[in-house]
Amino acid sequence: MAIFSVYVVNKAGGLIYQLDSYAPRAEAEKTFSYPLDLLLKLHDERILVAFGQRDGIRVGHAILSINGVDVNGKYTGDGKEVLDYLANPANYPVAIRFGRPRLTSNEKLMLASMFHSLFAIGSQLSPEQGSSGIEMLETDTFKLHCFQTLTGIKFVVLADPRQAGIDSLLRKIYEIYSDFALKNPFYSLEMPIRCELFDQNLKQALEVAEKAGTFGPGS
Amino acid sequence: MSRQASRGTESKKMSSELFTLTYGALVTQLCKDYENDDDVNKQLDKMGYNIGVRLIEDFLARSNVGRCHDFRETADVIAKVAFKMYLGITPSITNWSPAGDEFSLILENNPLVDFVELPDNHSTLIYSNLLCGVLRGALEMVQMAVDVKFLQDTLKGDGVTEIRMKFIRRIEDNLPAGEE
Numbered sequence: 001m002a003i004f005s006v007y008v009v010n011k012a013g014g015l016i017y018q019l020d021s022y023a024p025r026a027e028a029e030k031t032f033s034y035p036l037d038l039l040l041k042l043h044d045e046r047i048l049v050a051f052g053q054r055d056g057i058r059v060g061h062a063i064l065s066i067n068g069v070d071v072n073g074k075y076t077g078d079g080k081e082v083l084d085y086l087a088n089p090a091n092y093p094v095a096i097r098f099g100r101p102r103l104t105s106n107e108k109l110m111l112a113s114m115f116h117s118l119f120a121i122g123s124q125l126s127p128e129q130g131s132s133g134i135e136m137l138e139t140d141t142f143k144l145h146c147f148q149t150l151t152g153i154k155f156v157v158l159a160d161p162r163q164a165g166i167d168s169l170l171r172k173i174y175e176i177y178s179d180f181a182l183k184n185p186f187y188s189l190e191m192p193i194r195c196e197l198f199d200q201n202l203k204q205a206l207e208v209a210e211k212a213g214t215f216g217p218g219s
Numbered sequence: 220m221s222r223q224a225s226r227g228t229e230s231k232k233m234s235s236e237l238f239t240l241t242y243g244a245l246v247t248q249l250c251k252d253y254e255n256d257d258d259v260n261k262q263l264d265k266m267g268y269n270i271g272v273r274l275i276e277d278f279l280a281r282s283n284v285g286r287c288h289d290f291r292e293t294a295d296v297i298a299k300v301a302f303k304m305y306l307g308i309t310p311s312i313t314n315w316s317p318a319g320d321e322f323s324l325i326l327e328n329n330p331l332v333d334f335v336e337l338p339d340n341h342s343t344l345i346y347s348n349l350l351c352g353v354l355r356g357a358l359e360m361v362q363m364a365v366d367v368k369f370l371q372d373t374l375k376g377d378g379v380t381e382i383r384m385k386f387i388r389r390i391e392d393n394l395p396a397g398e399e
């Protein structure tokens with residue numbers, strides 16, 4: 001999979017659509033006996049690893065499940081506090097699964113509107129008048145591509161740095177948006193897109209783009 | 220390029236008769252629902268507006284037009300690209316105001332009125348007023364406030380159909396980033 005996610009941001013900076021199309025890698029499950037030789041801390045309603053990185057368990061990873069039961073923030077599946085549960089020797093041995101905490105939909109919303117502002121700052125910083133905002137943001141693990149339409153909608157695609165053909169994919173997503181969101185009379189403008197057909201066609205376009213783009217430069 | 224070929228609806232081009240008949244049914248129903256023609260004109264404009272704000276995205280996604288830098292460019296795109304694409308006609312552009320903020324679209328054959336004869340009791344009905352709303356709504360989404368109205372109509376015995384477009388102002392408050 002070389003395209004990680006798609007975001008659609010309306011002209012006010014609100015996130016109106018988000019799709020993740022990757023399976024999280026880097027999850028590790030390990031059985032521990034008492035005492036737990038990892039230092040855990042509570043941060044932002046999640047239990048994170050603070051110290052003791054090893055066996056694929058990294059600092060910053062969150063506890064995803066205990067004995068196969070998913071944890072819910074700082075609580076275990078049956079509602080006990082995770083830290084209390086792990087402090088009790090009677091509960092050991094215990095199998096804990098760690099992984100990178102997923103972005104919550106609230107966090108995605110925040111990040112999208114933050115990107116909206118960065119985009120505007122980008123165009124204001126420009127030495128030339130009439131510059132566009134951020135079109136691409138590159139990191140060592142992914143590239144963010146952004147396309148803003150004349151009406152102010154932003155389409156953002158996060159993809160593998162080697163993935164080619166993102167520009168035409170962004171145009172294609174615009175077409176899909178104009179077809180399956182806007183031509184659906186029951187979709188109200190500027191609101192979150194909850195259209196089955198939009199989903200289907202978008203996923204199809206991502207598949208096509210991934211297949212067509214894997215022979216691009218660098219791969 | 221392949222853009223045209225890939226357009227699913229290109230092959231779905233349908234007879235304009237179904238469209239004009241549907242439009243006719245809409246107008247006659249509105250005439251039944253409302254007492255006077257002014258209300259019908261207003262409803263048609265409102266419906267057109269709601270169509271226009273959605274249609275503009277379809278238009279921009281399908282055509283490769285960029286931002287227009289003056290009203291003349293806008294006029295060209297409307298007449299030569301947009302009318303062609305959605306109605307299959309190319310109106311001519313005339314009667315520029317000296318300031319360049321007003322022009323007329325002359326429609327030689329308005330597809331909406333193919334089979335229409337206005338009865339005497341609807342003398343103030345602007346039959347194709349939907350088009351005004353569409354133009355106004357679409358341009359509003361690209362930050363242009365315009366005034367659109369029919370000056371002449373062949374249905375009313377004029378020689379041609381004339382749509383007058385007047386530029387009012389740039390809509391600054393929802394300008395996307397990067398636009399001056």
